[in-house]
Amino acid sequence: xxxxxxxxxxxxxxxxxxxxxxxxxxxxxxxxxxxxxxxxxxxxxxxxxxxxxxxxxxxxxxxxxxxxxxxxxxxxxxxxxxxxxxxxxxxxxxxxxxxxxxxxxxxxxxxxxxxxxxxxxxxxxxxxxxxxxxxxxxxxxxxxxxxxxxxxxxxxxxxxxxxxxxxxxxxxxxxxxxxxxxxxxxxxxxxxxxxxxxxxxxxxxxxxxxxxxxxxxxxxxxxxxxxxxxxxxxxxxxxxxxxxxxxxxxxxxxxxxxxxxxxxxxxxxxxxxxxxxxxxxxxxxxxxxxxxxxxxxxxxxxxxxxxxxxxxxxxxxxxxxxxxxxxxxxxxxxxxxxxxxxxxxxxxxxxxxxxxxxxxxxxxxxxxxxxxxxxxxxxxxxxxxxxxxxxxxxxxxxxxxxxxxxxxxxxxxxxxxxxxxxxxxxxxxxxxxxxxxxxxxxxxxxxxxxxxxxxxxxxxxxxxxxxxxxxxxxxxxxxxxxxxxxxxxxxxxxxxxxxxxxxxxxxxxxxxxxxxxxxxxxxxxxxxxxxxxxxxxxxxxxxxxxxxxxxxxxxxxxxxxxxxxxxxxxxxxxxxxxxxxxxxxxxxxxxxxxxxxxxxxxxxxxxxxxxxxxxxxxxxxx
Amino acid sequence: xxxxxxxxxxxxxxxxxxxxxxxxxxxxxxxxxxxxxxxxxxxxxxxxxxxxxxxxxxxxxxxxxxxxxxxxxxxxxxxxxxxxxxxxxxxxxxxxxxxxx
Amino acid sequence: xxxxxxxxxxxxxxxxxxxxxxxxxxxxxxxxxxxxxxxxxxxxxxxxxxxxxxxxxxxxxxxxxxxxxxxxxxxxxxxxxxxxxxxxxxxxxxxxxxxxxxxxxxxxxxxxxxxxxxxxxxxxxxxxxxxxxxxxxxxxxxxxxxxxxxxxxxxxxxxxxxxx
Numbered sequence: 001x002x003x004x005x006x007x008x009x010x011x012x013x014x015x016x017x018x019x020x021x022x023x024x025x026x027x028x029x030x031x032x033x034x035x036x037x038x039x040x041x042x043x044x045x046x047x048x049x050x051x052x053x054x055x056x057x058x059x060x061x062x063x064x065x066x067x068x069x070x071x072x073x074x075x076x077x078x079x080x081x082x083x084x085x086x087x088x089x090x091x092x093x094x095x096x097x098x099x100x101x102x103x104x105x106x107x108x109x110x111x112x113x114x115x116x117x118x119x120x121x122x123x124x125x126x127x128x129x130x131x132x133x134x135x136x137x138x139x140x141x142x143x144x145x146x147x148x149x150x151x152x153x154x155x156x157x158x159x160x161x162x163x164x165x166x167x168x169x170x171x172x173x174x175x176x177x178x179x180x181x182x183x184x185x186x187x188x189x190x191x192x193x194x195x196x197x198x199x200x201x202x203x204x205x206x207x208x209x210x211x212x213x214x215x216x217x218x219x220x221x222x223x224x225x226x227x228x229x230x231x232x233x234x235x236x237x238x239x240x241x242x243x244x245x246x247x248x249x250x251x252x253x254x255x256x257x258x259x260x261x262x263x264x265x266x267x268x269x270x271x272x273x274x275x276x277x278x279x280x281x282x283x284x285x286x287x288x289x290x291x292x293x294x295x296x297x298x299x300x301x302x303x304x305x306x307x308x309x310x311x312x313x314x315x316x317x318x319x320x321x322x323x324x325x326x327x328x329x330x331x332x333x334x335x336x337x338x339x340x341x342x343x344x345x346x347x348x349x350x351x352x353x354x355x356x357x358x359x360x361x362x363x364x365x366x367x368x369x370x371x372x373x374x375x376x377x378x379x380x381x382x383x384x385x386x387x388x389x390x391x392x393x394x395x396x397x398x399x400x401x402x403x404x405x406x407x408x409x410x411x412x413x414x415x416x417x418x419x420x421x422x423x424x425x426x427x428x429x430x431x432x433x434x435x436x437x438x439x440x441x442x443x444x445x446x447x448x449x450x451x452x453x454x455x456x457x458x459x460x461x462x463x464x465x466x467x468x469x470x471x472x473x474x475x476x477x478x479x480x481x482x483x484x485x486x487x488x489x490x491x492x493x494x495x496x497x498x499x500x501x502x503x504x505x506x507x508x509x510x511x512x513x514x515x516x517x518x519x520x521x522x523x524x525x526x527x528x529x530x531x532x533x534x535x536x537x538x539x540x541x542x543x544x545x546x547x548x549x550x551x552x553x554x555x556x557x558x559x560x561x562x563x564x565x566x567x568x569x570x571x572x573x574x575x576x577x578x579x580x581x582x583x584x585x586x587x588x589x590x591x592x593x594x595x596x597x598x599x600x601x602x603x604x605x606x607x608x609x610x611x612x613x614x615x616x617x618x619x620x621x622x
Numbered sequence: 623x624x625x626x627x628x629x630x631x632x633x634x635x636x637x638x639x640x641x642x643x644x645x646x647x648x649x650x651x652x653x654x655x656x657x658x659x660x661x662x663x664x665x666x667x668x669x670x671x672x673x674x675x676x677x678x679x680x681x682x683x684x685x686x687x688x689x690x691x692x693x694x695x696x697x698x699x700x701x702x703x704x705x706x707x708x709x710x711x712x713x714x715x716x717x718x719x720x721x722x723x
Numbered sequence: 724x725x726x727x728x729x730x731x732x733x734x735x736x737x738x739x740x741x742x743x744x745x746x747x748x749x750x751x752x753x754x755x756x757x758x759x760x761x762x763x764x765x766x767x768x769x770x771x772x773x774x775x776x777x778x779x780x781x782x783x784x785x786x787x788x789x790x791x792x793x794x795x796x797x798x799x800x801x802x803x804x805x806x807x808x809x810x811x812x813x814x815x816x817x818x819x820x821x822x823x824x825x826x827x828x829x830x831x832x833x834x835x836x837x838x839x840x841x842x843x844x845x846x847x848x849x850x851x852x853x854x855x856x857x858x859x860x861x862x863x864x865x866x867x868x869x870x871x872x873x874x875x876x877x878x879x880x881x882x883x884x885x886x887x
Contacts, residue, residue: 598719601809604645608821615828622835625730627838630771633734635829637741637760639822644745646818649809652750652796656757659788660741663764666776674771675838679849683862685776686854689783690869694876696788700795701883707799708886716809 002066002081005046005091006130012039012123020116029115033106036119040102040126044095051088059482062088065136075139076196082136085479089332090133090264093339097256097460098126104347104456105248107449108354118158118246125151129257133264137197138187141265145183145229148258149176155253156245168244175238179228186221189214203271212276219272219279223286226262231313232290232320237547239313243305247350250305255312255346256339263319263335267328270484274326284324284408288415291317293544295422299429300530300541303360304349307430311386311423312342318401318419321412327404328484333476334397340467341385341394344460348379351453352434355446362430366437371446374454376435378461383431385464387424387508393468399504400472403497407490417504424511432519630671637664651703651713655696662692729770737763749803754793761785772848 016035019027054062064083071077083091102122109118128151132144157169191197193214194205207215226232231239242254253259266273266283273280291314298310315338322331353360355372369376385392388399398420405412449457518525530537539545595606637660644657666685673681703713710717740763743756761784768777808815858866 593722596722598722600715600718600721601646603721605818605821608642608646608825612821612824612828615825615832619828619832622832625727628833628836629730629734630767631833632830633737633767635826635833636738638829639826640738640741640745642825643822646822647808647815648745649806650750650801650804652792652799652801653745653753653804656744656753656792659757659784660744660760663761663784666780667764667767670768670771670773670776673773674848679853679857680861682773682776682849682854683857685773686779686858687865687869689779690873693783693788694872696791697876697880698883700791701880704795704798704884713799713801714809 001046001050002064002083002134003068005043005050005095006081006127006134008039008042008046009123009127009130012036013120013127016116016120016123020120025113027116029106029110032116032119036123037099037102037106039123040095040099043091043126043130044099047088047091047095050083051092054085054088059478062482072139075191076198077137077139078198079140080136080198081134081140082200083134084483086264086267086332086483087133089336089479091130093336094126094129094133094257097339097343098129098252100456100459101248101252101256101343101347104251104350104453105246107451107453108248108350109246112246114158118155121151121154121158122249122252125155125253125258129261132261136199138190138199138202139197141199141268142183142187145225145261145265146180148253148261149173149180149229152176152242152253152258155249156242158245158249162244165244168238168241172238172242175235176228179225179235182221182224182228186218186225189218189221193218199268202269207275215272216276216279219269219276220282222265222269223262223279223283226265226320227286228262229265230259230262230316230320232262232286232316233293236290236294236313237550240306240309240543243303243309247305247346247353250309251343251346251350254309255342259312259316260319260335260339263316263323263331266320266323267332267484270323270328273323280324280326282324284321284405284412287317287320287322287324288405288412288419289317290314291321291419292415292422295419295426296540297543298426299422300537301426302363304352304362304365304430304434305346305360307362307426308342308345308349311345311427312338314419314423315342315386318398318416321405321416322401325405325408325412327401329477329480330397330400330404332480333472334401336471337385337393337397337464337468340460341382341392341464344378344457344464345382345386347453347457347460348375348382351375351449351457352379354449354453362433362437365434365439367435367439368446369435372435372448374448374457378457379431379435381461381464383427385468386427387512388420388504389508389512390505391465391469393464393466393472395505396468396472399501402504403500404490406496406500407492413500417507420504421507421511424508425515428512428515429519432516436516436520437523627671627675631668634664634668634671637661637667649715651706651715651718654715655699655703659692659696662688726770729766733763733766733770736760737767746807748805748807750796750801751793754789754796757792758785758789761789774848775851775854 012035016032019035020032050064062085065080066082067078067080069079071079102119105118105122109115112118125148128144128147130144132141132148135141135144153169153173156172157166160166160169187197190202193211194202196202196205224235228235239254239259243250245254273283294310294313294317298307298314301307301310315334319331319334319338322328322334352365352368352372352375355368355375356365359365381392385394388395390396398416402413402416402420405416448454542548595602641657641661641664644660645654648654648657666688669681669685669688673679673685706718707713737760740756740760744753744760747753747756761780765777765780768774768780
């Protein structure tokens with residue numbers, strides 16, 4: 001069964017890819033859509049079936065493993081898969097959210113000439129993501145890791161005719177390489193230290209005192225990999241640019257699934273992070289700083305997708321805070337709810353963009369609430385979920401993480417609270433400007449989402465609303481308990497918890513209403529404030545000049561170095577050497593060419609001279 | 623004066639040199655070819671003589687092979703001469719000087 | 724004694740014929756001289772107890788190759804050559820020197836090598852059976868390769884000599 005879950009997306013990728021290659025544009029979209037969505041649906045059905053079985057099984061035996069074949073026997077690496085409660089939840093999210101995004105894409109990408117290419121990549125992505133999640137050894141996990149990176153690159157640069165979009169793909173790929181370098185280093189170190197890549201064996205490995213420093217190094221290096229993939233400081237820069245891809249891709253890869261791979265990896269290897277408090281603290285601190293930092297960058301972005309991208313980075317920061325402080329369950333919980341509501345937000349943003357024929361600037365939108373009622377409602381659902389208004393899903397998971405963080409250190413809570421208020425501000429700003437602000441768009445008749453898009457939006461809206469209530473509370477804790485033994489003791493009373501919760505909800509509500517009021521009724525206030533803090537505004541809207549800083553510190557030195565090597569070393573020395581050798585040969589050849597005048601008898605004469613020379617040499621034997 | 627193998631070999635050397643002379647000096651391509659045949663024959667004579675001296679039949683096999691190769695060479699060489707003649711209307715080697723870089 | 728006389732007659736005949744080949748102005752006469760040279764050599768093969776090769780020499784060289792030569796001459800309608808030697812070989816002196824050096828070196832080397840025995844009277848050479856056995860056992864593979872070579876030469880000759 002485990003094999004089937006993986007198999008269908010792979011088959012989907014191959015079949016669509018081959019058919020697309022054979023028939024090109026003659027291949028009807030309906031066939032592609034059926035194959036693409038059908039393969040994911042089958043995977044979803046099997047995942048769900050496995051889930052039901054898990055629920056019936058006793059807690060201890062909720063495990064399913066499958067070894068397909070030995071891959072590198074010398075390293076003890078086999079193609080082995082494993083389904084446990086953690087990966088079970090992940091595959092449900094990947095196939096579930098993935099299926100609805102596929103469905104959505106059928107309408108969204110309907111007029112694109114690259115329809116088959118799009119779906120084959122999307123299926124390949126799902127395959128790679130499932131492989132990443134189900135892998136029972138780190139090498140296999142790394143294959144999935146690289147596979148999703150590849151698909152991300154391919155799909156960001158999906159419209160590669162546009163140079164800017166192709167560049168965005170390259171940027172994502174290169175920044176991810178930096179993270180992967182850390183991951184690879186960690187893998188080498190793991191093999192040197194433990195001699196195996198099998199996660200089960202690593203888990204039961206008895207680690208003694210002397211190995212702790214190298215374990216800390218391993219976990220830190222792995223976290224560099226996670227930073228690359230999950231867009232954390234300092235490697236987050238690729239994610240906002242990744243919005244160049246089609247919107248459903250942003251929803252699936254750059255919000256719901258791939259970017260959470262880092263969080264998943266830390267949770268999967270929690271048995272190491274639990275042993276290395278230093279690495280865990282680094283994870284938590286990087287997480288919360290990213291959450292605050294990127295939330296502030298989202299303040300004055302005018303591209304609706306970029307705002308969502310920064311909010312994704314910020315929410316990923318919360319997840320890392322969760323897994324960093326040892327609240328793995330909460331981190332995974334937030335991962336799941338985030339997948340629901342962020343996919344919903346992206347898809348409804350996509351619906352707006354679709355309705356306005358590609359317009360992404362929120363300054364040019366406005367007054368859409370009556371024209372796009374469904375999109376308006378579902379966007380509102382997503383908004384309430386992300387800012388954490390009960391009973392929407394985001395509230396439960398974020399609240400849990402922050403409560404756990406408060407137990408670790410109150411400062412974490414304060415930062416998280418600030419981040420939540422910032423999130424509230426920019427999300428409400430986007431919502432208000434899009435649906436209520438003054439109308440600037442030129443589209444005559446914005447059309448509501450087509451049926452399949454609408455269906456996906458409704459399902460995801462329901463999940464965003466109810467997801468937190470259904471799996472929150474005790475279900476998730478019980479389900480994941482055999483995996484994550486308690487790493488974090490809750491020491492404070494539930495009274496404190498409730499107080500914090502009420503502070504959080506009230507402040508969020510006040511911020512939300514104020515923001516709505518400002519951007520809906522009193523835009524001049526916003527302009528006034530912007531003028532007053534012009535420098536700050538410039539700083540924020542230029543994203544703290546981080547891209548420029550990287551350009552200055554890293555990219556241009558490399559380019560200069562490369563230019564030096566090219567112009568001096570390569571052109572002058574290497575090319576010069578080669579060219580001069582060739583030139584010398586030519587020169588001597590031209591000087592000697594008089595010997596070759598085409599006179600055959602002279603050739604024969606020289607031949608005879610050679611014979612004479614040999615004869616003279618042989619004379620010494622006489 | 624008895625005849626021994628060195629006589630045969632010296633005769634072979636003389637014939638060979640005469641053949642080389644033809645190759646180096648004559649201007650008619652067909653004569654040059656015939657000179658080459660002469661050189662081959664001189665070598666055959668040396669081989670047969672050595673074969674008898676060593677009482678080894680292998681050298682005679684080589685002579686057999688050389689004759690075969692000579693036949694093949696004559697066939698292709700003369701074909702080349704014919705096609706050359708067709709282009710240049712001559713078998714004069716002074717006119718044939720295209721074999722150069 | 725008879726051997727000596729026969730050798731000298733055949734040797735002088737072959738050298739004279741060879742010089743005739745290289746020096747006569749008329750190619751057809753040269754060809755006839757070459758045939759004479761081949762006959763002389765065939766006689767020498769008999770002297771050296773190789774009657775099989777003598778027969779092959781007559782059959783292949785005189786019967787096949789020389790006929791081909793004469794045929795080509797007829798085809799190209801070659802007449803007398805007013806100038807024997809090619810013009811571009813001037814100066815000829817280095818070539819004469821090289822030829823002299825070649826023949827001198829060869830003869831002196833042969834002289835310096837001591838061939839102890841005179842021609843053995845008792846030895847009667849190898850039978851055709853002997854040679855055939857060797858040809859079809861030890862030298863089978865080269866033999867087969869030669870057949871291939873002949874085929875290639877045949878095809879090559881046809882292709883090269885064919886009209887456009």
